[in-house]
Amino acid sequence: MGAHFGYLFAAYSIIFIVIFLYVMLIWRRQAALDAELRTLEARMAALTEHSAAGRPSEPRSGA
Amino acid sequence: MNNPTIRNWLGFSTLALMLVSLFMVFDYVPPDAEMGIAQLIFYFHVPLAWVAFASFGLVAIAGIFYLWLGDQLWDDLGYAAAETGMVFCTLVIVTGSIWAKPIWGTWWTWDSRLTMTFILWLMYGGYLMLRASADDTPQVARFGAVIGIVAAMDVPIVIVSVRMWRTIHPAVLVTKQGTHGLEDPRMVWTLLVSLTAFTLLWAWFLMLRFTQLRTRSRMAWLAGRIALATAVASDPK
Secondary structure: OOOOHHHHHHHHHHHHHHHHHHHHHHHHHHHHHHHHHHHHHHHHHHHHHHHHHHOOOOOOOOO | OOOHHHHHHHHHHHHHHHHHHHHHHHHHOOOEOOOEHHHHHHHHHHHHHHHHHHHHHHHHHHHHHHHHHOOHHHHHHHHHHHHHHHHHHHHHHHHHHHHHHHHHOOOOOOOHHHHHHHHHHHHHHHHHHHHHHOOOOHHHHHHHHHHHHHHHOHHHHHHHHHHHOOOOOOOOOOOOOOOOOOOOHHHHHHHHHHHHHHHHHHHHHHHHHHHHHHHHHHHHHHHHHHHHHHHHHHOOO
16 A cells, blocks of 8 residues: 555545544434433423312213 | 434434545545645545534524514524534634644634634624523513624635635645646545534534524423413413
């Protein structure tokens, strides 16, 4: 290989390292988004439960 | 853009084409007679520039539509495109600098194309700093749209700078004499495969980030509704 192989290797290594780091960043953001979504779901479930408890109970079918 | 099948297909196609283009760069294409092995950086440097410019063009288009329609979707698309464009623009500058050292004997020179690319990088850096530091309000989105549109005006200047001003940056694809600088057909094929690989990578990144930003926007809206409903439910009156 030529005298400038070090530069070539450095350029291609940096490209793939940066791409890998960006994929990792996207993956971490997705994990944070999933956690936030679970919190929202829990809050929504609590709210539904709260409003259901405030209402008179519905008659059961067939009763 | 929310289809996971398309996202997965894009991811695997990108990986496969990246491997093919790497094989072509290191085993198939002949190195340039003048620049030697360092010229092989070109086959990833040019596609990186293409996807960076395409990203910034998309930021401008999304910005125009956001200012016109006021739909959050366009703001999310512009933000996603600016971020991916910034990643690729950074790589263009870094790989260009590494290529410059053995050929020009310096890591950096204030050449017209390099300077205009650096200005482009700074402007989109400013855009991303604004978006990261401020809350997601319509006003910030409007500022972002305007910055994105103004900054994209630098893209055509970067492209024509090698013909407009005296520069040491080579005009490889279309030379100053109007011919293309890739004499060997293998060079053209390698460049085309790399261009396709990076276009797919760009589309994949864009899709992932856009989907995340859309989800975040919808979740912010839902959180507001839940907070309102909670306040109403806890009000004794």
